[in-house]
Amino acid sequence: MTRQELLIILGMTAVTFGVRYSFFVLGDRVSFPAWVRRALHYVPVAVLTAIVVPMVLLPDGVHWQVNWRNAWLAGALTSGVLAWRRLHLLAAIGGGMGVYFLWRVLGA
Amino acid sequence: MPELATSLDPRYSRTGEFWRGALDTLPMMLGAAPFGLIFGTLAAPSGLSSGGALAMSLVVFAGSSQFIALSLLAGQAGLVVIVLTTFVVNLRHALYSASLLPFVAELSQGWRALLAFWLTDETYAVVQLRYGADDASPNKHWFQLGSSVAMYTNWFAWTVVGVVLGRSMPQLQRLGLEFAMAATFTGIVVPLLRNRPMVAAALVAAGVALLGRDLPYKLGLMLAALAGVAAGMALEARADQKEAR
Incomplete structure (x- = not known):
């Protein structure tokens, strides 16, 4: 070095x-004033969404892929639906990954 | 009695929390593996020594800024540019630090410093969920420790593999393990969308992230996070006003 x-x-x-x-x-x-505490409430949703959505809609970082052939989109939608139905987080992740890999295999 | 029950429950013991933190981080470890490997393999071609690459994963421990540092080194950038860029790229971590502070405020300075050193996007995502859970476990910081150690060990191990191999592993990279991070973040966010302000925060954050995706230094991400928070606050304030009337 x-x-x-x-x-x-x-x-x-x-x-x-x-x-x-x-x-x-x-x-x-320190203890944050009430309005800061309320603002911090939104940090997880805002940051994690801001990280995920561009990854899923533009998997290569350049081209929009808003169509049913996009494995990232299919997998993320699956994870989202499973999580919405209150399934355990690991089930939502596993289900999404399953669909993602299935899409990749079928698409290849 | 509920207090006592919680403190006796083995799931809420220090080791119980630690291992659960590591386990809940497993998908992220899969997702980070290809990146650690690529970082290790790209080091030498970018002009960073093997020792430098290992040291970076060991003491900086910040994936995106490590990659940006490699491209800056390859472009012959100087010390000041690289350090300032790292600072801007990592600004979003200040939001994580603020967001988790209420849960770690009572810990010793040593604990807080250690957990801060290991505070990545991935650990933040799973840990904020654990701190927000409504059980009264006194050892939730051990969950964060477990998640942190898991991410750290994994990142360093894959850096070593990349440096040692010195070339990429197309088989591993073609697997698409990176998707694990998207699946996890989606699975964490969706159940949080329980009311209009949360949905607004998500929609605005997504929109700004998409519009700002070409901004340098991940500034688009930072702007998106702030815009999402502001949108959530605005709708919450409006709902409060309606109620007051």
Whole structure:
């Protein structure tokens, strides 16, 4: 490892850890005002949806694939329906992956 | 009595929580495997030494910024550019940190630092679900520890495999394991869409993420998250007003 690499890795570690620790460091010394607590309520849905939807609708990152042949879409819809019907999370994941792989096999 | 029952229940013991955290993270480990492997194989061609690649997975532990660092290194970018880019790419983790703080606030500084070091998208997704569950387990942070250790070990192991092989494994990459992350996130989000504000948050986040998908440094993702939160808040406020009238 060169000196330059070492510095880069140390710098990346510092900023990554810094961001992740930014609120944890506060511990119980702060308590968020009510409106912030309400806002944080929406973080999981907003972030996870923002990560998943582009992956599913543009699997290669460039081309829209809004059609029934898209294995990502078929698999994610299956996971979504299973989860909506209150099945266990692992069942929803397994079902979606099953359909995804089936689609890939049938499509190949 | 319910308090006592919870503390005696083996599912809520430290080891019980730890292993459940690891188990619930299993699909994400499958999904991350191809990426760890590709990261390891791409290191040398990008000009990062084997030791550098291993160290990065061990101490930075942030998939997307590790990949971006490789492409920047390949393009001869300097230290400052790489570190600043890493910072911006990882900004969304500040949202995770804020979102989980209420659940870890009482833990010692050491515990909080350790859990923060390991806070990835994947662990956040499963762990927020566990903290939100309505049982009174006193050891939910052990669930987070289990999920974190599982992701960390998995990421490092696949980096090692990639570095050692020094070439890609088309068989593994063709499997499409990356889909596991999409299936898991979908399975987690859908049951949360219980009311209009949540649905609005999801729709707006999705829309902004799609519109902003070509923005650099994952800024589109950050904007989408903030827009989704704002949409949820706006609809919640409107519903409150209606009720008050």
